[in-house]
Amino acid sequence: MTTTDNWTEIKAACEAALPPEVVAFIEQNRGMAHSESQLIATLHMVQAATGFLSKEQMNAVAQLAQIPLAKVTGVATFYHYFRLHPRGKHMINVCLGTACYVKGADKLSQRLMDELGIQFGETTKDRMFSLESTRCLGTCGLAPVIIVDFDVPIDKGVG
């Protein structure tokens, strides 16, 4: 491990920015060959603990793991799963798959955007709602489909 003269201060700042279990995970893997391969797991842990990946947290991961910040932000921005902004209390996902689109998902989306005053990928100012789009959820018989807080509707053949 390569450290600088002010490693103690850098490490303390990283520990303040990250949950203790993430710090322990990074330190456990830091000395291993290809320790950067643990990066996705590390970012999952950070997001699970805080709901999103802040710039400060990504910088702390890079510093502690001793990998380039560009690599951390590259992974965080490449995978759709990772969120770079805080989420609202309630997550609204609108399916824009073909069946849902044909059944009016575009109009539904516009109504939600108008009501909430946000676009896809944004969160209301009061942090109550985040709006996302998704692709076919496998429940096309219920189209158009919206998922609120990850409760996936089950098509029971009714309707």
Ligand code: FES
């Ligand atoms: S297209 Fe929306 S659930 Fe299949």
